Amino acid sequence: MSLLVKICGLSTRETLQTALDAGADMVGFVFFPPSPRHVSLETGRDLGRQVKRRALKVALTVDADDATLDNIMDALSPDIFQLHGHESVARLRDIKQKFGRPVMKAVPVASAADLAVLPGYAAVADRILFDARAPKDATRPGGLGAPFDWQLLQNLELDLPYMVSGGLHADNVAEALRVTGAGGVDVSSGVESAPGVKDPELIKAFIRAARATRELSVR
Numbered sequence: 264m265s266l267l268v269k270i271c272g273l274s275t276r277e278t279l280q281t282a283l284d285a286g287a288d289m290v291g292f293v294f295f296p297p298s299p300r301h302v303s304l305e306t307g308r309d310l311g312r313q314v315k316r317r318a319l320k321v322a323l324t325v326d327a328d329d330a331t332l333d334n335i336m337d338a339l340s341p342d343i344f345q346l347h348g349h350e351s352v353a354r355l356r357d358i359k360q361k362f363g364r365p366v367m368k369a370v371p372v373a374s375a376a377d378l379a380v381l382p383g384y385a386a387v388a389d390r391i392l393f394d395a396r397a398p399k400d401a402t403r404p405g406g407l408g409a410p411f412d413w414q415l416l417q418n419l420e421l422d423l424p425y426m427v428s429g430g431l432h433a434d435n436v437a438e439a440l441r442v443t444g445a446g447g448v449d450v451s452s453g454v455e456s457a458p459g460v461k462d463p464e465l466i467k468a469f470i471r472a473a474r475a476t477r478e479l480s481v482r
C-alpha cells in the first residue's frame with residue numbers, strides 16, 4: 264500500500280494548487296469557526312471545485328450537528344469526513360448512514376490509556392487518525408503543531424488503516440513513520456509560516472520528505 268499524505272487546513276487557491284501539484288493524496292478543509300484555518304461554506308465550495316478529483320477532499324469537523332454536515336455536503340461534497348471532536352461510536356454510525364461518506368475518527372493521544380477507545384471506533388470508522396491530545400485550555404482540539412509520543416503506537420494491533428499527525432514537519436516525518444508504521448501522515452502547522460498561513464515551499468518539502476521515506480523502506 265502506498266503512503267497517504269494529507270495536507271490539512273488549506274484555505275487558499277494558491278496553496279491548494281501547490282498541494283495538488285506536489286502530489287497530496289488528501290486535502291483537508293477545516294469547518295470549525297474558532298480555527299485560524301476555518302473556511303466558510305462559500306470558500307469550501309470554491310476550493311472543492313478546484314480539486315477536480317486529483318486528491319480526496321476531507322471535511323474536518325468538530326462535534327458538528329446534522330444541519331452543519333448537510334451544508335458541508337452541499338458545498339464541498341467531501342470524500343471523507345474527519346471527525347475531530349468527541350463524536351461517539353453511535354454518532355459515527357449515524358453520520359455514515361445519513362451522509363453516505365466514509366469517516367476518519369481522530370483519536371487524541373497522550374498516554375497508552377487513550378488507545379482503549381480503539382476497539383469501539385474500529386468497528387465503525389473507516390480510518391483512524393492519531394493526533395496529539397490538546398491541552399485542556401486549548402481553543403481547538405487539533406492543529407496545534409504538537410507531537411505525541413509515537414512509541415505509544417509501536418505495538419499497535421489495529422485492523423484498520425491509520426494515519427499519524429500532530430507536530431509533523433519535513434524533518435521528523437520519516438521518524439514518525441518508522442516508529443508508528445502508519446500508512447499515512449497528516450500535517451497542518453508544519454507546513455505553515457504562521458497559524459493558518461500555508462507556505463508553498465514547506466508543503467512541497469513535506470510531501471517530498473514523506474515520499475522519500477517510503478521509497479527508502481521498500482528497498
Ligand SMILES: O=C(O)c1ccccc1NCC(=O)[C@H](O)[C@H](O)COP(=O)(O)O
Pocket residue numbers: 271272293295298299300323325347392394403404405406407408409428429430431449450451452453
Ligand atoms: O487545524 C485546526 O485548526 C483544527 C481545528 C480543530 C480540530 C482539528 C484541527 N486540525 C487538525 C489537523 O489539521 C490535522 O488533522 C492534524 O491534527 C495536524 O495538526 P498539526 O499538529 O498542526 O500538524
